[in-house]
Amino acid sequence: MIRCEHVTKVFNKGRANEVVAVRDVSLEIAEGKVAVLRGPSGSGKTTLLSLIACVARPTSGRVFVSGKEVSKLPENFLTSFRREHVGIIFQQFNLIPELSVLDNVTLPLVPTPIPPRESRKRALELLRRLGMEKRSSFKVRELSGGEQQRVAIARAMIANPRIIVADEPTAHLDTKLAEEFLDIMRSLKQEGRTIVIATHDPLVYEHEIVDVIFDMRDGMLVGVERR
Numbered sequence: 001m002i003r004c005e006h007v008t009k010v011f012n013k014g015r016a017n018e019v020v021a022v023r024d025v026s027l028e029i030a031e032g033k034v035a036v037l038r039g040p041s042g043s044g045k046t047t048l049l050s051l052i053a054c055v056a057r058p059t060s061g062r063v064f065v066s067g068k069e070v071s072k073l074p075e076n077f078l079t080s081f082r083r084e085h086v087g088i089i090f091q092q093f094n095l096i097p098e099l100s101v102l103d104n105v106t107l108p109l110v111p112t113p114i115p116p117r118e119s120r121k122r123a124l125e126l127l128r129r130l131g132m133e134k135r136s137s138f139k140v141r142e143l144s145g146g147e148q149q150r151v152a153i154a155r156a157m158i159a160n161p162r163i164i165v166a167d168e169p170t171a172h173l174d175t176k177l178a179e180e181f182l183d184i185m186r187s188l189k190q191e192g193r194t195i196v197i198a199t200h201d202p203l204v205y206e207h208e209i210v211d212v213i214f215d216m217r218d219g220m221l222v223g224v225e226r227r
């Protein structure tokens with residue numbers, strides 16, 4: 001489902017501030033599994049996640065997602081591939097505070113041929129599943145942190161992606177909300193979706209849904225723990 005072959009990502013290549021954020025990483029994540037990228041701050045988790053999520057391309061090496069070599073796709077194809085195949089839950093949620101919950105959730109479908117009525121229907125169904133239907137017309141800025149998290153999850157799911165990536169998803173949540181987040185991930189796993197989470201939260205990586213942990217240090221993959 002996801003395969004990285006000798007993937008390296010260099011920022012500011014050739015300049016004084018050059019950073020090798022990910023260095024020669026090879027890994028494989030099978031369909032339907034939950035994988036964790038674990039490591040200290042600056043170890044390259046977010047960078048590797050962005051390569052897997054088709055947000056960025058590696059400087060060298062190859063990335064395969066759902067059987068396609070995404071590392072060689074031109075930017076515009078990479079964007080449309082991502083829209084269809086990957087749902088992303090960002091650390092800061094990246095929601096638009098002044099827009100309604102419903103408009104935030106349907107936003108990723110605006111550039112697609114899916115008609116607004118269908119987007120709305122899908123969004124309401126997702127919000128219902130997440131216990132958020134009563135909040136659909138609220139502005140995002142009127143929501144609590146945990147509610148915003150669920151809006152971010154609904155938005156990541158709106159295109160019905162087979163792959164979900166989440167960057168430090170529990171960083172702003174208390175224990176109870178973090179447990180709720182993991183419950184939602186469990187149900188997405190039960191639907192056969194593949195999930196990749198960057199985290200250093202033990203509540204996440206010690207959770208029973210996790211199948212494999214990739215340990216990162218200084219951009220390198222230094223250990224693999226299979227459950």
Ligand SMILES: Nc1ncnc2c1ncn2[C@@H]1O[C@H](COP(=O)(O)OP(=O)(O)OP(=O)(O)O)[C@@H](O)[C@H]1O
Nearest residue numbers: 011012019020021040041042043044045046047048
């Ligand atoms: N856009 C960028 N431009 C330049 N350097 C970057 C960029 N993004 C990340 N880096 C650098 O790459 C390294 C890895 O960063 P990354 O964000 O992937 O780490 P991380 O493991 O997610 O850390 P954290 O736990 O703090 O989120 C860091 O040294 C960082 O400064």
Ligand SMILES: [Mg+2]
Nearest residue numbers: 045046047167
């Ligand atoms: Mg990070």
